[in-house]
Amino acid sequence: xxxxxxxxxxxxxxxxxxxxxxxxxxxxxxxxxxxxxxxxxxxxxxxxxxxxxxxxxxxxxxxxxxxxxxxxxxxxxxxxxxxxxxxxxxxxxxxxxxxxxxxxxxxxxxxxxxxxxxxxxxxxxxxxxxxxxxxxxxxxxxxxxxxxxxxxxxxxxxxxxxxxxxxxxxxxxxxxxxxxxxxxxxxxxxxxxxxxxxxxxxxxxxxxxxxxxxxxxxxxxxxxxxxxxxxxxxxxxxxxxxxxxxxxxxxxxxxxxxxxxxxxxxxxxxxxxxxxxxxxxxxxxxxxxxxxxxxxxxxxxxxxxxxxxxxxxxxxxxxxxxxxxxxxxxxxxxxxxxxxxxxxxxxxxxxxxxxxxxxxxxxxxxxxxxxxxxxxxxxxxxxxxxxxxxxxxxxxxxxxxxxxxxxxxxxxxxxxxxxxxxxx
Amino acid sequence: xxxxxxxxxxxxxxxxxxxxxxxxxxxxxxxxxxxxxxxxxxxxxxxxxxxxxxxxxxxxxxxxxxxxxxxxxxxxxxxxxxxxxxxxxxxxxxxxxxxxxxxxxxxxxxxxxxxxxxxxxxxxxxxxxxxxxxxxxxxxxxxxxxxxxxxxxxxxxxxxxxxxxxxxxxxxxxxxxxxxxxxxxxxxxxxxxxxxxxxxxxxxxxxxxxxxxxxxxxxxxxxxxxxxxxxxxxxxxxxxxxxxxxxxxxxxxxxxxxxxxxxxxxx
Numbered sequence: 091x092x093x094x095x096x097x098x099x100x101x102x103x104x105x106x107x108x109x110x111x112x113x114x115x116x117x118x119x120x121x122x123x124x125x126x127x128x129x130x131x132x133x134x135x136x137x138x139x140x141x142x143x144x145x146x147x148x149x150x151x152x153x154x155x156x157x158x159x160x161x162x163x164x165x166x167x168x169x170x171x172x173x174x175x176x177x178x179x180x181x182x183x184x185x186x187x188x189x190x191x192x193x194x195x196x197x198x199x200x201x202x203x204x205x206x207x208x209x210x211x212x213x214x215x216x217x218x219x220x221x222x223x224x225x226x227x228x229x230x231x232x233x234x235x236x237x238x239x240x241x242x243x244x245x246x247x248x249x250x251x252x253x254x255x256x257x258x259x260x261x262x263x264x265x266x267x268x269x270x271x272x273x274x275x276x277x278x279x280x281x282x283x284x285x286x287x288x289x290x291x292x293x294x295x296x297x298x299x300x301x302x303x304x305x306x307x308x309x310x311x312x313x314x315x316x317x318x319x320x321x322x323x324x325x326x327x328x329x330x331x332x333x334x335x336x337x338x339x340x341x342x343x344x345x346x347x348x349x350x351x352x353x354x355x356x357x358x359x360x361x362x363x364x365x366x367x368x369x370x371x372x373x374x375x376x377x378x379x380x381x382x383x384x385x386x387x388x389x390x391x392x393x394x395x396x397x398x399x400x401x402x403x404x405x406x407x408x409x410x411x412x413x414x415x416x417x418x419x420x421x422x423x424x425x426x427x428x429x430x431x432x433x434x435x436x437x438x439x440x441x442x443x444x445x446x447x448x449x450x451x452x453x454x455x456x457x458x459x460x461x462x463x464x465x466x467x468x469x470x471x472x473x474x475x476x477x478x479x480x481x482x483x484x485x486x487x488x489x490x491x492x493x494x495x496x497x498x499x500x501x502x503x504x505x506x507x508x509x510x511x512x513x514x
Numbered sequence: 515x516x517x518x519x520x521x522x523x524x525x526x527x528x529x530x531x532x533x534x535x536x537x538x539x540x541x542x543x544x545x546x547x548x549x550x551x552x553x554x555x556x557x558x559x560x561x562x563x564x565x566x567x568x569x570x571x572x573x574x575x576x577x578x579x580x581x582x583x584x585x586x587x588x589x590x591x592x593x594x595x596x597x598x599x600x601x602x603x604x605x606x607x608x609x610x611x612x613x614x615x616x617x618x619x620x621x622x623x624x625x626x627x628x629x630x631x632x633x634x635x636x637x638x639x640x641x642x643x644x645x646x647x648x649x650x651x652x653x654x655x656x657x658x659x660x661x662x663x664x665x666x667x668x669x670x671x672x673x674x675x676x677x678x679x680x681x682x683x684x685x686x687x688x689x690x691x692x693x694x695x696x697x698x699x700x701x702x703x704x705x706x707x708x709x710x711x712x713x714x715x716x717x718x719x720x721x722x723x724x725x726x727x728x729x730x731x732x733x734x735x736x737x738x739x740x741x742x743x744x745x746x747x748x749x750x751x752x753x754x755x756x757x758x759x760x761x762x763x764x765x766x767x768x769x770x771x772x773x774x775x776x777x778x779x780x781x
Contacts (some may be wrong), residue, residue: 151781158778173722180717180726182776187709187730188780189628189737202729 099320102291109286113279120272127265134258142254149247152190153240156197159185159204160236166208170497172216179212200239209489217452294322301329307340320483353427355405356412361434364426365485368436371424372485375438383445384480385435386492390472390504392431404431407471410461418452434489442479442509450507457505472505479512515605537751539573539584540594541566544711545691549588556622561691564775565714571771572626576742579758580751590688592666595620599745604751609708609740611668613678621746624756625739626768627781631669633661633727634712635704636697640727652728653706657681662693662702668735669706675734686707690715697724706736714776 100108159182166178185191186201207229214221301312312331317323351363359367368384374493375382389411396404408431415425415433424436437445453473460468476495482486495510502508524684526601544562555645556563570586577584586781587603594606599619609629612622633653643651643659658681663670665686673684685702687693690711696702707715709730716724731737740760762768772779 155780158780162778177717180713183632183726184709184713185778185780187630187632188781189630189732192630192730192732192737198729266715453591 092437099318099323101320102322105286105319106288109283116275116279117272120268120275123268124265124272127261127268130261131258131265133376134254136260138251140256142250146247146250148190149243149250152197153243153247155185155188155190156200156236156243158238159191159201160233160240163204163208163229163233163236166211167222167229175212175215179208182208194243196239197243200236204236207232250285266330290318291322293324294319295498298322298325302332305329305333305336307333307337328423356408356427358412358416358433359424359426361426361428364424364428364434364436367424368434368485370437370489371436372480375481380439380478380481381444383437383440383442384485384488384492385437385445385449385475386428386471386478386489386496387433387435387449387475388496388500389431390474390500392471395469395471399463399465399467399469403465403469406463407461407469410459410472411473414456414459415452418455419448423448434492436480441481442477446477446507449477453505453507474499474504475507476510477507478510483507531620536604537577537582537584537588537604539577540597540603541569541573541586541588541605542591542594542606543588544715545689549655551588552563561694561718562711562714563767565711568771568775569607571774572768573605573696575762575767575771576605576755576758579761580754582754590666591664592688595666595743595746596743601745604745604748605755608743609710610743611735611738611740613668613671616743619727619746620743621748621752623742623744623752624759625741626759627740627772628738629740630709630730630732630737631672631706631731632709632712633704633706634694634716634724635727636723637725639697639703640725650728651704653731654728656704656728659683659703660685660701662687662696662705664688664690664693664707667708669708672734672736673706694719694724708740709737710776721757 162178162181162185166175166182169175169178182205186205191197191201194375211221211225211229214225294311294314301314305312310328314326314329317326332473353360368439372382374380389407391405392407395407408427411433412427419425419435421435422438424434424438426434428434435445435449437448440448453475457470457472460470462468472494476492476499478488478491478495482492491510495508499506499508524686529653530762540567543678544565545560547560548556548563548566556566558567560565560726566588573584573586584605589597591608594608595610597603598606606620609626610616610622611629615621631653633651635651640651642655647655647657660683661673662685663673665688670684670686673682676682677684685696687696690705690707693702693705693707694715697705704727705712712726716722742755744755758768759768760770771778
């Protein structure tokens with residue numbers, strides 16, 4: 091049954107969906123961040139492979155070409171003839187014309203200056219060969235500058251990789267932190283999930299389990315703290331209803347048991363129930379060596395009463411007899427309607443003599459008791475009783491002996507008690 | 515028809531039958547005399563013989579690398595690109611610079627090397643034009659001159675574009691050697707040639723009549739990477755040629771070929 095309160099209570103399914111959604115969103119966000127870092131690393135690696143490395147190679151080639159230019163300039167000064175010098179100059183011009191040098195402003199300027207300088211020296215040397223020696227120190231300075239430029243270009247080229255590698259390393263470091271963050275997030279979420287499961291699911295279930303285990307009609311209904319999940323609350327409510335049903339069932343069971351064990355007319359216990367209880371009492375008495383006695387009683391001339399005043403009168407007599415009997419015997423004594431107008435007695439902790447005193451008192455009391463029949467007539471009914479010791483024999487035997495004694499009481503004139511002879 | 519040839523070539527490449535395929539390879543000559551020699555050893559005395567030898571060796575090495583049997587044809591520059599476009603040649607070795615109009619007609623291999631262009635002239639003409647222009651002569655300020663260039667080259671295209679504005683007379687020649695002949699004969703004042711070609715020609719001129727004029731130029735399509743040209747649809751052959759180029763650069767074959775004919779290797 092769903093109450094208004096239950097409708098405001100979240101269900102476990104919804105709570106799980108919300109938690110899973112939050113986790114998926116958070117985890118997805120972290121994965122997206124990591125994927126972005128991975129993309130950046132891949133982009134940097136691709137850039138390194140397809141742009142930076144070719145650019146570095148280009149720088150290295152430029153440095154090598156400048157070295158070649160320097161080398162040819164040196165060869166120009168070490169030439170032994172004008173023709174050799176001219177060939178060296180042509181090579182200088184060829185190298186200086188290479189696109190790798192032309193597209194680098196510093197290298198292009200250096201190559202142009204070198205070419206012009208050597209061209210000028212070539213013309214001077216054609217007129218005065220000693221000019222070569224005189225201008226050589228100046229060439230050495232130019233050559234030195236060219237070497238420095240080669241070094242700069244080499245370093246500049248190598249530095250290109252540094253930026254990309256730094257970028258990659260930075261991204262990887264960031265990715266590592268994000269990964270650690272993701273792990274912490276997952277760990278934290280799992281801890282939170284465990285805590286929530288414990289608080290809202292496991293502990294309530296444990297409480298329910300404990301309540302169900304100790305559910306008893308003799309105990310009060312189990313009480314639960316207010317559950318946050320609708321399903322748990324429903325089970326707790328069901329547990330309470332179960333307890334109520336148990337109490338109700340127990341009451342019904344007891345009533346049925348009472349009905350099954352009692353005689354409907356007199357309210358005394360019936361023969362079957364008497365036999366079960368008497369058997370147990372006799373076993374107990376015999377086990378502990380205690381005295382116990384049984385008796386069978388029969389209303390005298392009951393058939394004639396029925397024939398004279400009708401069965402309704404007989405029922406009144408029987409009910410009156412039972413009421414008086416119940417009022418007269420001890421609580422521990424068992425009395426049943428054995429059949430028709432015959433009654434059986436069991437006297438625990440009583441010898442035949444003690445039992446005799448009891449039944450004698452009752453016999454007298456009943457014999458003197460006026461019973462008003464439905465037709466208004468007052469009658470008195472007497473009782474014959476057979477009494478037997480049961481402390482040394484089975485119930486059936488004891489009853490059989492009591493029955494013989496009853497028969498003897500009837501034979502001797504009724505309204506008397508006959509004690510059965512001791513067993514052989 | 516071209517598509518059919520391309521399909522046959524692709525199938526041959528994939529089935530290993532390219533060994534049996536015969537490719538027609540055009541090799542650029544530098545002098546008209548070299549055309550008539552067709553496959554025979556070109557004397558080193560002929561102008562630009564080193565350049566032809568480099569191109570020839572390079573072409574043969576690439577043919578070996580792509581497992582093709584090649585037939586070589588020694589032709590002028592102006593014949594190569596139309597020949598490849600028309601399917602008369604499968605590969606064209608002429609150190610072609612990329613240009614949009616060329617890209618529409620043929621395919622280009624990966625780069626072989628880098629090149630620039632430079633004016634060549636006689637010292638007398640340099641002096642004359644320096645006086646005439648009142649400044650050192652270079653390609654950018656050259657006006658009113660007769661300039662020779664190889665027919666079908668990017669240099670000729672550049673000169674043609676600027677001819678009217680700068681009163682230049684463009685003299686197209688079928689070979690580079692003829693361009694230098696024009697300078698010798700005073701039929702041209704300057705020649706605009708690829709730097710490597712210019713170097714090969716003027717460094718071998720015993721009389722040393724020519725000099726480089728002004729700085730080298732790479733702008734305006736006059737310099738960049740040099741390539742082999744191929745039929746536009748022939749992707750399989752282009753891939754095979756590119757693979758061969760990468761291999762000969764990686765294993766040093768390309769550098770060794772260059773060093774055999776030039777004192778320096780510039781990449």
